[in-house]
Amino acid sequence: xxxxxxxxFGMVKRRHAETFxxxxxxxxxxxxxxPLCSFIAGTKNFFTSSCCSGRIMLLExxxxxxxxxxxxxxxHRPVSAGELREALAEETSGDLWFKTEPxxxxxxxxxxSGAEKILGCxxxxxxxxxxxxxxxxxxxxxxxxxxxxxxxxxxxGGEMVALTGFxxxxxxxxxxxxxxxxxxxxxxxxxxxxxxx
Amino acid sequence: xxxxxxxxFGMVKRRHAETFxxxxxxxxxxxxxxPLCSFIAGTKNFFTSSCCSGRIMLLExxxxxxxxxxxxxxxHRPVSAGELREALAEETSGDLWFKTEPxxxxxxxxxxSGAEKILGCxxxxxxxxxxxxxxxxxxxxxxxxxxxxxxxxxxxGGEMVALTGFxxxxxxxxxxxxxxxxxxxxxxxxxxxxxxx
Numbered sequence: 001x002x003x004x005x006x007x008x009f010g011m012v013k014r015r016h017a018e019t020f021x022x023x024x025x026x027x028x029x030x031x032x033x034x035p036l037c038s039f040i041a042g043t044k045n046f047f048t049s050s051c052c053s054g055r056i057m058l059l060e061x062x063x064x065x066x067x068x069x070x071x072x073x074x075x076h077r078p079v080s081a082g083e084l085r086e087a088l089a090e091e092t093s094g095d096l097w098f099k100t101e102p103x104x105x106x107x108x109x110x111x112x113s114g115a116e117k118i119l120g121c122x123x124x125x126x127x128x129x130x131x132x133x134x135x136x137x138x139x140x141x142x143x144x145x146x147x148x149x150x151x152x153x154x155x156x157g158g159e160m161v162a163l164t165g166f167x168x169x170x171x172x173x174x175x176x177x178x179x180x181x182x183x184x185x186x187x188x189x190x191x192x193x194x195x196x197x
Numbered sequence: 198x199x200x201x202x203x204x205x206f207g208m209v210k211r212r213h214a215e216t217f218x219x220x221x222x223x224x225x226x227x228x229x230x231x232p233l234c235s236f237i238a239g240t241k242n243f244f245t246s247s248c249c250s251g252r253i254m255l256l257e258x259x260x261x262x263x264x265x266x267x268x269x270x271x272x273h274r275p276v277s278a279g280e281l282r283e284a285l286a287e288e289t290s291g292d293l294w295f296k297t298e299p300x301x302x303x304x305x306x307x308x309x310s311g312a313e314k315i316l317g318c319x320x321x322x323x324x325x326x327x328x329x330x331x332x333x334x335x336x337x338x339x340x341x342x343x344x345x346x347x348x349x350x351x352x353x354g355g356e357m358v359a360l361t362g363f364x365x366x367x368x369x370x371x372x373x374x375x376x377x378x379x380x381x382x383x384x385x386x387x388x389x390x391x392x393x394x
Binding site for chain 1: 309312313316326327328329330332339340342346347348349350353358359360363366367369370
């Protein structure tokens with residue numbers, strides 16, 4: 001590695017380590033993601049930037065853009081029918097979507113060979129979606145994402161389109177999907193621990 | 198570019214051009230994807246491998262793996278309520294999911310600078326998901342994917358969990374999602390035409 005690449009990578013890694021440490025102390029890192037992120041933070045050659053372990057949520061969409069979305073509820077764990085019924089009974093405006101989202105994870109490294117190691121782990125863990133999204137000297141970023149999803153509208157324009165009974169039935173499928181997502185994440189962590197230094 | 202890289206890229210591009218030409222003649226390339234793929238095939242430095250323009254479908258899941266999935270119906274265009282009702286009235290076994298999937302596209306090039314051009318186009322077109330998934334000398338592959346999705350179970354273990362009325366209501370949201378996906382794809386094509394040679 002050229003010395004300017006090394007220098008840049010060192011700076012980027014330190015900055016992300018600080019951000020991660022702070023988020024961890026403030027309880028802002030999902031519990032299911034903590035062991036993986038802590039391991040990566042302790043390596044010499046890698047860091048994590050944004051990450052989410054996967055979640056079930058009720059999302060209020062008040063416009064077409066992401067910034068117009070509000071979490072009516074979000075859970076980074078399986079959800080009970082009672083919790084869901086309670087949340088659905090509350091008033092919301094605009095569109096409301098039920099969503100189960102897979103994990104998403106950004107891992108950084110200094111160059112192409114590090115990125116290829118991450119992609120190798122991804123393949124061995126059976127993670128289907130992932131690629132290098134930033135390729136700059138001293139700062140490569142790899143995005144990895146799970147594939148376990150469910151998403152559908154519950155309300156459109158404030159009007160209920162899905163019966164509560166259906167949403168609760170869908171939850172019976174969504175909870176195992178989320179568990180499968182967490183199992184995949186655990187497999188990925190295992191591969192990282194074997195291969196990343 | 199080193200001559201062995203150039204040689205490998207030339208071989209890979211020729212092979213993919215043949216596969217694409219054959220698929221086009223056999224009517225196997227989605228109509229919405231044809232202009233983009235034909236443009237890329239005509240460039241000097243890029244090729245497409247697998248691609249799908251985005252679709253609405255009813256998917257039979259007969260097991261946990263992708264190979265156990267069967268298309269009960271799949272449409273690469275907006276769907277009418279009548280078509281959907283007809284498809285839902287037919288017998289299916291196991292689990293049945295309603296899905297709206299965004300486009301997915303693999304573009305190949307010889308090296309990192311080409312891949313960065315593709316990622317640049319992606320950003321300017323407002324496409325959120327994409328990255329380099331293969332980084333070999335003479336063969337780089339970039340995967341790009343849209344984000345407009347809907348997916349939920351209609352039947353679980355052969356038993357209806359979503360009422361037909363709900364699935365038809367959901368279709369009223371799914372059709373505009375698919376249109377938005379095609380608009381994004383058109384934007385991406387426009388950026389490619391500006392930047393890729």
